[in-house]
Amino acid sequence: MIRRRDVVAGLAGTLAGTLAAGPLVLGSRPARAAAWPARPISVVVPYPPGGSTDITARIVGERLSIALGQPLVMDNRPGAGGNLGLEIVARAAADGHTLGVATTAHAINMTLFRKLNYDTLKSFAPVALLTENPLVLVVPAQSAPRSVADLIAAAKARPGALNYASSGIGQSTHLAAELFASMAGIKLTHIPYRGSAPAITDVIAGRCDLMFDTTQSVLAHVEGGRVRALGITAAERLPLARDIPTIAEAALPGYVAIAWNGLVAPKGTPPEIVARLNAETVRAMQEPAVAAKFAGLGATSRPLSPEAFGAFMAAEIAKWGAVVKQSGTTLD
Structure with missing residues (x-):
């Protein structure tokens, strides 16, 4: 029924040694003589190493490091339901050298938490949808x-x-x-x-x-x-x-609930950098080898522009906000 053992085993084997060694640095090509990127790019993953969000970021990061000519450093910052990592991204310099991975939780958190130190829509420049x-x-x-x-x-x-x-x-x-x-x-x-x-x-x-x-x-x-x-x-x-x-x-016509993740940058990141990141991310997600890895994990991807990804996040905030309110759940 499910042909995923080889895919998961291969990913687990690839990640095992790397995760044991600590933060992952992807790519080793020298920087190109361009204004951006001028140094390694930090990708803040707001969850622990080894989870689905982390695996996604590392697979895509490996391809982006080659395309951009700079290493992508995976910076795992778990805590507070994913809020800690996104707060770091929101405070970072908007120069294209810090990115973050936003997830369904960050759409949910807009309503779930009484107070946040960031706004999922206003604090970030949406870059690209990764997986659903x-x-x-x-x-x-x-x-x-x-x-x-x-x-x-x-x-x-x-x-x-x-x-x-x-x-x-x-x-x-x-x-x-x-x-x-x-x-x-x-x-x-x-x-x-x-x-x-x-x-x-x-x-x-x-x-x-x-x-x-x-x-x-x-x-x-x-x-x-x-x-x-x-x-x-x-x-x-x-x-x-x-x-x-x-x-x-x-049994329930119309029922759909998808877990997703995507790349965001600090608000104010230059549009040309966001556009380049989007183009390279979309290209990476469409590579047959990358698509096959995600398909083996039951994940899919859609090529969305930064504007379309922003609209997608806004729709997710509205959808899950209604569910949170109906559930009566709130957190400080």
């Missing part, structure tokens, strides 16, 4: 529900009795479940964890009834029979897992 990744609705392998409709029926029969795990309050794994519950007219109990790994571990053990998790994190468990996949949150089925229906086709 659907989530997978999974239940323990021994669970009674065998379809999305079964799960909804079970939740309606016992309001609030079923619990769901997430990788943390305000993460896409949390809000995807809230959107699902809202559209299905059911009540679920949220159990947040510090990361996807401990959350899915408790789903596998049967201590949690369900979870929405990224394809990178969960498809190996589906393949291994440790959890059962009921549905995909994308608008269409994944080529990687054709036998898993979309939640929209299975």
Whole structure:
């Protein structure tokens, strides 16, 4: 069903030695005699090494370092739901030598947090969309529900009795479940964890009834029979897992919840630098080898201009803001 083991194993092997050595410096070609880039470019990744956002940034960064003639230094700054890293980018000099990776969480955080030290739309110059990744609705392998409709029926029969795990309050794994519950007219109990790994571990053990998790994190468990996949949150089925229906086709027409990430620069970065970064990023994402790596992880990419990516982020802020308000969740 899922042909991803070789892809993930190859990525894990490539990253293992590098991550153990600390921050990754990608590329070693000498700088070209141009005004920009004049030195290595720092890419702030607001999550720990080894996660899906970090893997994405490193794959793309390797190609950009070649195209731009300067190393891209991955600077992992996890903390505060992804806010710490983006605050660093917002305060950085707008000279094209500092970039950041924004994610779905940074659209969610605009409503979730009572106070932020940045504004996802006003503090940054949008550069390019990197990847979009659907989530997978999974239940323990021994669970009674065998379809999305079964799960909804079970939740309606016992309001609030079923619990769901997430990788943390305000993460896409949390809000995807809230959107699902809202559209299905059911009540679920949220159990947040510090990361996807401990959350899915408790789903596998049967201590949690369900979870929405990224394809990178969960498809190996589906393949291994440790959890059962009921549905995909994308608008269409994944080529990687054709036998898993979309939640929209299975039970909830119109339901879509995508985890995404993209490059941003500090507000005021010269338009010509943003345009060059966008062109090189789009070119990198369309390289067959790069596209194949992401396809093996269940991720896709779309070539968006900086303006289109900015509009995309604004739409995501509005969409998830409504879900956050309905859930009643807020953080300081």
